[in-house]
Each structure stands twice: as structure tokens, then as C-alpha cells.
Amino acid sequence: MGKILMGPKTLIYPMPVLLVGANVDDKPNFMAAAWCGIANSEPPMISVAIQPHRYTHRGIRENLTFSLNVPSVDLMRETDYCGIISGSKANKVEACQFSVFYGKLNNAPLIEQCPVNLECKVVHILDLGSHSLIIGRVEETHVSESCLTDGKPDVDKIKPLIYTTEPARQYHALGEVMGKAFSIGRELTARK
């Protein structure tokens, strides 16, 4: 089994698809983002990498708040649109027919149609070169009632999107369950 060197720019792994929200000049705007990751658990924090020239970036710097909204497969077109078009050129909320609401933070816009919405307060902004890595403390999570089963969020109802880049940039549905985490590996403990 041979290995091929691909150079450092081949960042191949499955990524979540999210819509980052911020008020810009007091108006809600959203951009698509896949470069996100959980950064901390106590307190809960999340990171998102955004280019400084982006319209949404301006809103995040202005308010030091933002939101992360998890779109379902049904919102794939709207999500992709929010990744193509700049908020400086179009009213994306109108074009996507998003119903916007606000939660605890008052100025981090949330999308009603997205099954999961996180409200975040900026705690760090790291300028790393092409992107700012924005680290936000999660202040509240909203989940659509229709996506709960027995009171718990249910990924089969949330139907999130996954983004991959190779061999082409595309959106995937989440696939079948393969095994229980923190459990199926115990088979190896027995084997040892």
C-alpha cells in the first residue's frame, strides 16, 4: 500500500456545513461555513475560520457576537447560496426566505428553519494569515421541537449536511449508523 504526497493544501476530511449569522449595520446576514470545530467543553466554545474581508466578519467584529445555525438537507440550496453571494450585494435573508429570530444575546440572528441554532459570544480572534479564527463561547442552543424524539435532539430528524472537497466540492447527507462510540472499541480491549 503506497502513499502519495499531496502537499499541505489538501485538507481532505468530512466537514460540517453551518450558517454563520451576524448583524451587519443592524441587519441580519448569514454565510455558509465548513471550517468549524469545537474548541472547548468547560465552558463550551466553538471556532470558525472566516476571511477578514467577508461581510459577516465585519458584523462579528462590530457586535462580538455571532450564531451558528445547522441547516438540514432541505436547506442545501439556500445554504450554498449563502456561501456564493456576499451580504454586501444581496439581502440573503429575503432571497432565502429565512425567518430570523433573536435569543439571549439580542444581536446574534438565528434562523427559524434551521433545526439547531447556537448563540455565541466572541472570546478570541486569531489572525492566522488568510483567515481569522474566531472562537466563541456558546451561550445558548436552540433546537426545533419537531427535531426532538422523547425530548432529545435526534440527528435523523435534524438531517445535517456534510461537505467534502475530494474529488469535487459537494454536499452529502449523513450516512447510516456504523457503531456506538465509546463502546465498539472495547472489542479490542478483550482481544488484547
Added chain:
Amino acid sequence: MGKILMGPKTLIYPMPVLLVGANVDDKPNFMAAAWCGIANSEPPMISVAIQPHRYTHRGIRENLTFSLNVPSVDLMRETDYCGIISGSKANKVEACQFSVFYGKLNNAPLIEQCPVNLECKVVHILDLGSHSLIIGRVEETHVSESCLTDGKPDVDKIKPLIYTTEPARQYHALGEVMGKAFSIGRELTARK
């Protein structure tokens, strides 16, 4: 459509599953991680959140290098095992029968069986509370020749794992392709 408040600790979105590698006392060790995200494109950087008491964390601090390895679905048991057991208690390389190799950095161990391997140099370590957010510059990417199609990495051959937490912590396969990114959203531009 109502929303339910879940509190800030409900970090619900699909996450990639990776194996983070580091040499600890000159011996290769790997831990499973899902709290990763791309942090920058020029130069390419990636972040991973790791608790400071973890054995792998010690190795990363010692060498200021680490690797990210993308396991395929076939390595689910081994991957989960690497998330359950500490390297201070077991030789995980042996238990998982990993073939370890080194690339450009000499001391960031890579797993032959994983279709994709990233070699990273630490550029920042942010202590955020429970976790350190480790930001690494990607120095090289290795891809298994068997996972290429026409010389390009092919996600259908890589078969990565996805991790979700709700309603239960579980591993998924990647699902079907739903649409082309930076393309399918143009339908809304036309609609406007």
C-alpha cells in the same frame, strides 16, 4: 415551529473522526478526536481541542508536532479503542496493529492504514479551560494510492467516519451526494 432551549452544552452537529498522533517518550501514540476544524488556508492550518491531561497532549508539547490521520469505516473499532484507552496504560499501536511511518517532520507518527495523513507543526496552543486548542500548520498530506481516482483523492474510497452525539454518541458513514457546492445555490440567484 417552536424552539426548545437546550443550554449551551448541547453542541449538536456532525463532526469528522480523526486519529491524532504524537510521539510520547519517542514512541508513537494515537488518540481519537472529533473536535477538529480547519483554521486557515494560507498557510494551511488546522485546530484540534485536547484535554491537557491527555497522554497525546504531552507528546505534542514535547515535540511541537503532531499528525492527523483520517480513518476509514473499516478502522472504526481501532479508532474507538484509541478514544477509550490512554496511551499511558496500553501500547495502542500494537493493540490496533497499526503500521507507523514518518514523513517530512520525522517525529509526527502516521498510520499507514489510514487513507489520509496530515503532518502538522504546532503554531499556537490556546488554553481555553477544559481543553487546549492546538493549532497546527499542515506541512504535508499523504494519501493512500489505493484511494485515488485519476490521481485525485476520492472520498468514496477514503470512506471517512462521521461522529454525532444526539440522541446517542455514534459513528456514521458518509451518506449520498446531495448536490454540488458553490453551484446548486445559483438556482436562488436566478429566482431573485
